[in-house]
Amino acid sequence: MTTKYALTILCIQCLTLNLLFANNGNAQNLYAVPLSLNAKNKSISEVFTLIEKETDFTFTYNPKKVDLSKLITLAETDNSLGKVLDKISKTNQISFRQINTIIVVNAVSAKESSALGSVSGRIVDKQLNETLPGASIKVVDSNVGTVTDLNGEFTLRVPEGEITLEFTYIGFKKEVQKVNVVGNANIFIEVKMSSDIQELENIVVTGTLQGQQRALNQQKSADNIKNIVSADQIGRFPDVNVAEALQRLPAVNIERDQGEGRYVLVRGLAPQFTNISINGEQVPSPEAGVRYVALDAVPADQLASIEVSKAITPDMDGDAIGGSVNLITRTAQSEETSIRASALMGYNDIVGRANLQGSLEVSKRFLNNKLGVMLNSSYYETDRGSDNWERDGDEMEIRDYELVRTRLGLSSTIDYKINNQNELYFRTLYNKFTDREQRRTYLLVPNVDNSPFESNEIERATKDRLEKQIVSSFNLGGKHTFAKLNLDYEVAYAEAIQDTPFDIEVNTVGEFDDIQIDFATNPEYPTFTINGVGNLNPNNDYLNNANYEFDEFVSGRTYALDVNKTAKFNIGIPYQLGNGDGLFKFGGKARLKEKSFDITENVFGWAGGDVVFGDLEGDYTLEKFQGGPAGEFLNGKYLIRPNIDVSRVMNHFNNNRNGYELDVEGKLATEAVESYKATEDVYAAYAMTKVQLKKLMVLAGLRYETTKVGYQSEEVYYDFEGDLDEIVPVSGETDYAFILPQVHAKYRINESTNIRFAATRSYSRPNFESIVPAQEIDLNAREGSVGNPLLKPVSATNIDLLGEKYFGTVGILSGGVFYKRLDDFIFNKRFEVSSYNGRNFGTDIQLTQAQNGEEANLLGVELAYQQNLLFLPGKLSGLSVYANYTFTKSAANIQSREDINETEEVRLPGQAKHVGNFSLGYDLGRLNIRLSSNFNGEYITELGDDASEDLFVKDRVQLDATATFTINPKFRVFAEFLNITNQPFEVYQGTETRFIQREFYSWWTRIGVKFDF
Secondary structure, eight states: OOOGGHHHHHHHHHHHHHHSSSSSSSOOOGSSSSSEEEEEEEEEHHHHHHHHHHOOEEEETTTTTTTOOOOEEEEEEEHHHHHHHHHHHHTTTTEEEEEEEEEEEEOHHHHHOOOOEEEEEEEEEETTTBBBBTTTEETTSSSSSEOOOOSSSSEEEEEEEEEEEEOTTTTTTTTEEEEOOOOOEEEEEEEOOOSSSSTTTOOOOOOOHHHHHHHHHHHHHHHSSSEEHHHHHHHHTTOHHHHHHTTSSSSSEEEEETTEEEEEETOOOOOOOEEEEEEEOOOOSSSSSOOOOOOOGGGGGGGGEEEEEEEOOOTTSOSSSEEEEEEEOOOOOOOSSSEEEEEEEEEETHHHHHHHHEEEEEEEEETTTTTTEEEEEEEEEEEEEEEEEEEEEEEEEEEEEEEEEEEEEEEEEEEEETTTTTTEEEEEEEEEEEEEEEEEEEEEETTTTOOOOOOOOEEEEEEEEEEEEEEEEEEEEEEOOOSEEEEEEEEEEEEEEEEEEEEEEEEEEEEESEEEESSOOOTTTEEEEEEEETOOOTOOGGOEEEEEEEEEEEEEEEEEEEEEEEEEEEEEEEEEEEEEEEEEEEEEEEEEEEEEEEEEEEEEEEEESEEEETTTSSSBOOOOEEESEEEEEEETTEEEEOEEHHHHHHHHHHOOOEEEEEEEEHHHHHHHHHOOOEEEEEEEEEEEEEETTTTTEEEEEEEEEEEEEEEEEEEEOTTSSSSSSEEEEEEEEEEEEEEEEEEEEEHHHHEEEEEEEEEEEEEEEOHHHHHOOOOETTTTTTTTEEEOOOOOOEEEEEEEEEEEEEETTTTEEEEEEEEEEESOOOOEEEEEEEEEEEEEEEEEEEEEEEEEEOHHHHHHHHEEEEOOOOTOOGGGGEEEEEEEEEEEEEEEEEEEESSSSSSSEEEOOOOEEEEEEEEEEETTTEEEEEEEEEOOEEOOOOOOSGGGGGGEEEOOOEEEEEEEEEETTEEEEEEEEETOOOOOEEEESSSSOOOEEEEEOOOOEEEEEEEEE
């Protein structure tokens, strides 16, 4: 049996064994079986016989190991079988275990007879009957305690006898309950807690406030540094997808695409440094060359909560230098059928069209609360657009985008509670994101050097593309609590696909006597002249479509596939250390990845002479196949005319196939150098311990991860004439391993104040596009690019210190510092060679390759304040504030761009110096109004050939507003207004006065209803 299947089979065996030995699902709970019994001076075996006559249960035992001759006396009236057996067990050194209707009797030693018992239970909101995750449970006058899980449930091992339990939850009144614990037995309790806020005058407790309570309680109870946002709390802001919801958290920045949030940057690090998981399992990336996941494909209303762990623990994946984002789907909570739904419509100003959104969620628990079923669906469709201009050196391009995006989200959770100590679950998730995009462009290419070999050209092009991204996952697992240990395990399958079934671009070219572009006078909106005529003159030659001739027709398709197969298990063993409460935990994991990318590209030129389009005949010029919008563009700064109608060119292509010539060499080269296959096998094991000593919690452990990677691709070589010379298959493989120590400490100054410290090691794997051994070398251009299969992952040492104060009126004030040292930082290195990989070029050429550099350092300060100002008098008590700010500074050493033999210090790409949020809300009875601003500071997005060519994304402030009116607790109406001030996306090169891209989206709005049944 190979190692790669060992953990998978282990998890399956665990599942099978626990189904066989832990399944009491077809039998009554012993504590639910009524029993009245009178036995005076009867042997234990005789008592068992009496019980068998009164109930459907049968006792079994080994007479050689279990002595049942002892005489006992029982007088039980209206008691339960479970309690009667607890009494017998407590005084006679025997234990009982139920398997359906059979009760197994075992002997225990004197030491074991006074062993720990356990208390398990569920904590719920008394008013809403909803569970409370993150609630604290503590045994009074001891250091023993725990917190509830995501389902509001807990298990606590304690010595037998009477104990007093104390239950606390932010925003709720403290509860105290006495429990009589029996050794080697479990007692189940349900605790109902009352809100401490409901009675305040003029305050309506909404789902949003309850969501805040849940999130802050989980954050407060967590062992590591993390931020949590609940589904209800997401509703405070007009965020459609997960990326936009995450931008509201401290130290989280996002990258946008067409105005919508897409990629997440945590603590000043680029997206590839952050791990994205769904229900604790990593999500494969649907995109071809990278590992990071675009979160615009995941609807925000599909989730129960989002966790951002900024300091990882040994039981988490180690490839998370920036942080780990975990998306948690919903589970059924109540035996009453729950239906939640929303419906809305909106309007996008820039295209003048509507958008639609809706969601439906149904959940219910069956079979006396044992079986839970949750079904969730959501759909979003938006017609969007953007207007932009871009600069590349002396060239300028005007771009007009129109696109239709849809998001379909489906998820389900089925969980079965065999009993209070055993649970099985099956979770599924399916997200489909489609993007139908049309891009119409004018590219101005001036002959600035007046070269006789160059001309002044304008290229007109239209691109029509459909892209589909599908992310799906399936998780099957179980959780079990035994007398002396906890066990959980899971097998998972996750798949990500990016499919572009068609990608068509048609290009035309027009030549002009003179093109002059003025970038200096108005850097925000450059002007230009064509043949001496200004760009706003409607008679300008560049607006005459007869001046443009067909150049090429490009048709292609891409398909990327990324699959993760995962198996894991975790075992926790509670222990006592003096008066301290401890947990030793260990586990293992295997994840097998397969990733591939295939591309088809056909470039056709026209060689068929005159063409016929309807009534038009003659040269193959743009006016014969034009289409699309015309008029003013970018607020009247430019004029455009109908561009290329791709469908008309496609029809002509299909009817005149023999007139088009395929660039065969270009097709072979492109498909060879970009396509690849890769496999990656990751195996991990860890051990950790956690101990609570009075006010101090310490968690420490080690994680070991080993990775083996293999690749297949092709090398492409061009000769000195620029023609395709050779395509050579190539493969490569590598392996590496990391030992990752992790230490966390949490000191509780009082019940509402914590000081946290963490020292951790983590790493980040290189993107596939950097390590696949593809090569493209052009001897004519004396340059090339090569992959690097030997590229090492970036490793990091992380130090965190954080203080946090929680408010009973539901809020938090926190502040901290963090430091990261990154070793083997990856950058693109340029070097000159006359031979490479055994091939002699006969001349020096410059190659570009991703390589490991020296260290990089990042230092940051993080502040957050969030509070409902209920302490203010009168109407002012409806105010609430949500604010955070993060400052980061970084420095990385790379090869000098001026002298390849020297080094140079640069900022880390993706690191924004300033990131922040400020939101002011007001609750006036049933009306909630919130004005929110999000600030993303400028950051480097790409390093150029020298510092003057570095590309920066300019700082940006987006202003949004929301209003919600609660008609009754089950029905709400709301309105949202986004990007109120039409903030653009701007990129500059070197200095802020040298814009190279400005893109505008205008504002958009939504109105709708949300209702619960």
